[in-house]
Amino acid sequence: MLDNLVNLSTHERLVEVNKALSSGMFVHVRRMLQQLPPEDIALLLESCPHAERKNIWQLTDSEQQGEILEELNEDARDSILALMDTENLVAATEGMDTDDLAYVLSGLNDSAYQEVLAQMDAQDRHRLEQALGYPEDTAGSVMNTDTITLRPDVTIDVVLRYLRLKGELPEATDALYVVNKHDKLIGEVALATLLTVDTASTVMDVMDNTRKSIPVAMAEIEVAKIFERRDLISAPVVDQNDRLLGRITIDDVVDIIREDADHKMMGMAGMDDDEDTFAPILKSTKRRTIWLTVNLGAALLASSVSNMFEATLSEIATLAVLMTIVPSMGGIAGNQTLALVIRGMAVGHIGDSNARTLIMKEAAIGLLNGLIWALLVAVAVVIWKGDVNIGYVIAGAMFINLSVAGLAGVCIPLIMNKLKIDPALAGGMALTTVTDVVGLFSFLGMATIFLRA
């Protein structure tokens, strides 16, 4: 069993570890964990409730604790940090890459952070303070400073001898950077180039000076777009004077892409993407309150629209039965457009130059959808309720609401974007509020005009 733990899936491992834990075989669990790479232990920790998490953490190898911390998501990291004292933490973070160190320590409260800082060696402290000097979510905050630089006038032969003397390259190095005497970046030489060109040529001869460098203040999401579009593995980061500051590697970019995707998906449901799958009940409940409060406001707004028509509703109860159909269809149609526009903005398809075209297109789809569904729903309702007049009313309301839904689905995210509000977060709620209010108002309003005795 022991030998096979690495080949098991996370959940099979969790079963094994839990089995061993509950029968008190701590030594055995410790040996099991020693076999696993830190990223797998991190996943194991994230996959269990806090009580169990604590037990497993205490059985991990102290050598591995730093690497495990790097791999944990924010919520899980914080729950583990709460279990560690300063001394542990300083030991665990020794020699960590700058960006990872910044990530791990950002989970500490101020006093704990100051304590750890005070116990760190001067060089690590300096690197850390520099890294934390860059605003969160910018290129500076995700870059590493472990670059190897070359001068343009040396020969490849010299470079090769230098590297062989060095004996090791920083992780995920695929290129060395060429800087002039002012530390200005002037090009890069891929490892593949070093292995294939004539060794008598100079760095200047073989370097690639067409590659793009990343400004240190660029938003990380823009960095990810450049990596995606250009198929990069690493890219140099420069200051405003083109001086080389560090490099960003694809593994960090993959994390950025994943986090952004999580953020969008969780955000659409009004959830924080850092939310721990197994967070404590009270904490989770509290976190979900904001969105439910916002929705209660929206729901009461919709109710207050219906309330305007209470007299009509008391006269014709069938309206109450049917009044949820039009808002519901509007919400779905609008959300389809919204999803398309949010994706289009994220990929970079949509800008000022074509916003008009897109609005026209989605408005046309809204009108067409309005016609189709007005007809279908009216037929269904007339068959069901045997009342042609209600059929006319629901058809009219459906046409209005689906037309509005198409327009709202494209205009809401465009406007939010201008206002620097994230449409992936707030767009759905805003849209549904519009389609609910318009749907109820048009349906009950027309019913009041045309159906009341």
Next chain:
Amino acid sequence: MLDNLVNLSTHERLVEVNKALSSGMFVHVRRMLQQLPPEDIALLLESCPHAERKNIWQLTDSEQQGEILEELNEDARDSILALMDTENLVAATEGMDTDDLAYVLSGLNDSAYQEVLAQMDAQDRHRLEQALGYPEDTAGSVMNTDTITLRPDVTIDVVLRYLRLKGELPEATDALYVVNKHDKLIGEVALATLLTVDTASTVMDVMDNTRKSIPVAMAEIEVAKIFERRDLISAPVVDQNDRLLGRITIDDVVDIIREDADHKMMGMAGMDDDEDTFAPILKSTKRRTIWLTVNLGAALLASSVSNMFEATLSEIATLAVLMTIVPSMGGIAGNQTLALVIRGMAVGHIGDSNARTLIMKEAAIGLLNGLIWALLVAVAVVIWKGDVNIGYVIAGAMFINLSVAGLAGVCIPLIMNKLKIDPALAGGMALTTVTDVVGLFSFLGMATIFLRA
């Protein structure tokens, strides 16, 4: 202006290109496009409606057309393929990487595909048929076959001389693979290793034999998880006998991750992730029909629940005004849980071993939410409507619906997963149907029992 086109954003470029197009400056546009890398032209094409897209395509350099096709998303690719004749296409696809070739040609209908195949040279045809032999969305369908292999007994010195003779490495090569005489993969040597170890050592001495290889039949989404977790740049793909077949590189994995994220986000709104942002109106309308049809079914189901209580509704019209609140809150609460569970399943946090824990946790949050919001909504309604009895009824219904919503939010995706239905696609609709039906039934049901005269 010309010189600066590369530095403009996509939308500034689009404005420039459109300006030049509409004033008939075709030669100028052609020169502008020549300056741009293929991935930027692809983005430009995706960012405009079909008529304009056609004009721009006809001005692209035929040399670049193959690379542009590789970069286009499915819908845009298909719209461009429709503009090309067989001869064009054969010329454009010559020498393409196998996985890209398979991607481009998968947009053709059968007869066009056969025509292209017939005109391809024998080697390309063979490679293509092999690539298309692997099921879609598996490691085999995304791998490249351009690996460099080494034998374990040669020295690094020999390898270095061989590479320098070769003069070029395949794109995104970060490691060479070591195979025995039966073509069985036994390890890999990173480029960084080649540059730093003693050149007198043998491949056997310096190779890494601990890295994981990817089975050719593995689902691409699992491949992406392994790359993410292990921070890989490339990985070898093997058949069931561990024979080396090819390699997968991080740029393809980034595409897989992005597509999966798009698929989830668009899928939640009932949209296809291949949907072209600027697809023609009729095509778009047609595509959105399925989801609207499903929703009409769900909306009619909810109405039929209200219909059971028509007598109650005609007696107390206030119920009609308030009846949308309980379903709405249930939908939001349920969707929060749903998003958490879908994310947790995607990351690998959730399996049989902890499904129970998760169900208990979300059920508890549902109960707690139920208590909190029952109280708050009841107070709001009593203040608004001045009727304590309606307050009791809405509190009861809210408690029931939020409790059910928590359970449904965790159980629906778990069950769908067992049934091999994608919960990111169908989960939201199923959940909202449950919370609508339960919300309306409990609210109107209790009102009928307790409020009717």
